[in-house]
Amino acid sequence: MTTRQTITSGSTFEERIGYARAVVDGDHVYVSGTTGYDYATMTIADDVVAQCAQVIRNVEAALAEAGCTLADVVRVRYLLPDRADFEPCWPTLKAAFGPVPPAATMMVCGLADPAMRIEIEVDARRH
Numbered sequence: 298m299t300t301r302q303t304i305t306s307g308s309t310f311e312e313r314i315g316y317a318r319a320v321v322d323g324d325h326v327y328v329s330g331t332t333g334y335d336y337a338t339m340t341i342a343d344d345v346v347a348q349c350a351q352v353i354r355n356v357e358a359a360l361a362e363a364g365c366t367l368a369d370v371v372r373v374r375y376l377l378p379d380r381a382d383f384e385p386c387w388p389t390l391k392a393a394f395g396p397v398p399p400a401a402t403m404m405v406c407g408l409a410d411p412a413m414r415i416e417i418e419v420d421a422r423r424h
Contacts, residue, residue, distance in 0.1 A: 304362045306355065308336045310409075319359040326363040326421040330376060331355045332413045345377075345414040349386040352417045353393045365421045368397040372420040375403040382414050 303317035311318060319328045333348025334341045336355065342348050353367075360366060373394060377383055383403055394401075399419070408416055 302363070304359050306336045306359065308334065309339060310334075318355075319363055321363045321423075324423045326360065326365050326369070326423060328356055328359050328419045328421070330374075330416045330418040331359070332408070332410075332416045334413075341412050343412075345382040346385050346389060348414050349389045349417075352415060353389065356417060356419055360419075360421055363421070364423050367393050369421040369423060370394060370397075370399045370419045371422050373399045373401045374418040375401065376406055376408065376416040376418070377403070377414065378406065378408055378411075379414070380405045386415060 302321040304319040304321065305311055306318040308318065310316075316329055318331070319326055331352050332341070332355075333351040334355075335351055342351065357367060360369065375383065375386075375390075380403075408414075
């Protein structure tokens with residue numbers, strides 16, 4: 298029987314909405330859609346590339362708590378309200394995921410707050 302573990306980031310969104318930043322179930326790690334908020338200050342940059350870099354730091358922190366790294370990510374989903382914002386993020390995403398590329402999907406959709414310009418969700422597998 299596997300033990301389920303939840304990981305929180307301290308984000309006020311998790312508490313108010315009722316979800317965990319990540320869930321570990323056996324060897325599988327599911328990281329919730331993560332935005333560019335700096336959870337220590339609950340601030341978000343205006344620039345999409347700066348937001349993307351912060352998202353990667355937020356995802357890395359959740360993965361680290363689960364005993365993983367970005368190299369363990371097997372699936373990534375990119376969610377953006379404006380498709381034109383995706384290409385400027387490519388160098389940041391390539392640096393993060395390029396060495397061990399996961400399967401990926403990009404979707405254009407609305408996000409919970411107009412200040413959010415990118416959200417990233419990942420699934421990883423612990424080894």
